[in-house]
Amino acid sequence: MRRILSLGLLALSLGPAFSAHAGAHPREAGDVRWGRDLRVALDASRHSGRPVLVLLQEIPGCATCVGFGQGPLVHPLLVEAIESEFEPVLIYNNRDGEDGATRERLGEPAWNNPVMRFLDASGRDVLPRRDDLYGSYEVAARLVQALRAAHRPVPEYLRLASDGLNGSPGPGATATGPLRHLRRSPYGVLPLASLQAARVDAALAAGQDAAALLSPRQRQLSATVINVLAHSPHALDGLEPPGGDDELAGYRRALVARLAATPAH
DSSP: OHHHHHHHHHHHHHOGGGSTTGGGSOGGGTTOOOBSOHHHHHHHHHHHOOOEEEEEEOSSOOHHHHHHHTTGGGOHHHHHHHHHHSEEEEEETTOOHHHHHHHHHTTOOSSOOOEEEEEOTTSOBSSOOOOSOOSHHHHHHHHHHHHHHTTOOOOHHHHHHHHHHTTOOOTTOOOOTTOHHHHTSGGGGSOOOHHHHHHHHHHHHTTOOGGGGSOHHHHHHHHHHHHHHHHOTTTTTTOOOOSSGGGHHHHHHHHHHHHHTOOOO
16 A cells, blocks of 8 residues: 555656656657647637647757757756646647648748747737747746746746756855755755755755745655655665756656665555
8 A cells, every 4th residue: 555655646746747658759859748739729728827838849850959858848847837837739840731830820930940939828929939049047937938928927946947047046045055954854855956955955944844945746756755765764875866957857767766666565
């Protein structure tokens, strides 16, 4: 029963991007679970109020396209924000058929580097079109800007990720230092963004609720970690969170694999 609980919490913490079909994703699409029909996304937006995020991407693509997919589109917090705060749609910009028709409807060129468009439920841009934005810090900033333009709340975890990636300490931040309080807590093994880790450490030091600084999936993952360590205290020995955001995706995969491999009790 404990094993079933652990695996159930683990499955919840992974989110839709880690479904059984996620492994078939092209590298250019990253870890995001994309829809493939703009009309469906626009209809969903009318019901959810979430803006539509359209990624026009060359697949298979050049080094820039692959780098975009394996950079910002695998950052765990950006993946979660895209899937949770937007209606995401992937359009192949080097295909005909439905992809080609959608691309032409949006006035986008074929065989182009990746472009992200943010639309309201009527198909109008909520942000002016921009290209040549390929870094995680640029994508994070655009996600924040799009939510604000759509009059949607910006989750605290996304704000922290964006501020950290853009080099801003943000309000209430502290120097990272050794993060002693974080490392001694159950949150110490979580894949946290750099600024997020500093804020969690400061909250713990002040006796505040650090869980409010985590994303929903991070909170679910934390519950799995606590459950596993309660029965296998050494299950995560040797795992060390990375010092920078660029390595978060790989570390998260390693953590999830270790949790999934924990023997039953």
